[in-house]
Amino acid sequence: MRSLRRNGTSTVAELAEEVGTSRRTLLRDIAALRDEGFVIHSESGRGGGVQLDPQSMQTTARLSVAEVFALLISVAAVRAAQNLPFSDLADAGLAKIERALPSDKVRDLRRFLACLHIGQLSPKQDLSDLGTIDPALLPAFEKAFLARQHLRFEYRDAKGARSLRNVEPQAMLILQPLWYLVAWDPAREDFRHFRMDRITGPELVSGPPFRRRHVPFEKDVCPYNDLPR
Helix, strand or coil, X not given: CHHHHHHCEECHHXXXXXXXXXXXXXXXXXXXXXXXXXXXEECCCCCCCEEECCCCCCCXXXXXXXXXXXXXXXXXHHHHCCCCCCHXXXXXXXXXXXHHCCHHXXXXXXXXXXXXXXXXXXXXXXXXXXXXXXXXXXXXXXXXXXXXXXXXXXXXXXXXXXXXEEEXXXXXXXXXXXXXXXXXXXXXXXXXEEEXXXXXXXXXXXXXXCCCCCCCXXXXXXXXXXXXX
């Protein structure tokens, strides 16, 4: 793509030599780029070549379930805070992305979203120690929730004490700006809410899948799917 944008028109042989591949592989790659929405013209014969339409851009979304989920929950979090002036456009854009996903990925996404709940944070909540969330957490959540695998991580409580936890992830709760993992803790035989900004080093634990449990949320917490659009 960089070569086509830089050189304007190139022959297949020139492109193959520049990127270090065979003519056959290059033609297959060009076909794949066209499938993604890029407009690439080609002319055969002497003086012909391959040319990228300068106005061309990728139109096919190739996002993972975790990436689309991250977009959805970001929009949901802002909507819950009643501060999203372009919510209709955001929903329309996300709908297009969802339609571009394979059917199996759409099923995974909807199962993932069923675990998401939104609520309002108490005005008395202390936010002085609010930290950043480990970017490795969301991909680990995807596998833990969909495959019902135990999740192990190091947790720092409100007093700064650290402990190693092995839990069954059951739900995610957004109380903007705080995000929580709601999990069943077998060691304590009860539900626990873990602030995501206090979780580090998430690891999946192999073994038989755990069972789904009903999480008793407060009345002011609603499932993502029930959130007003």
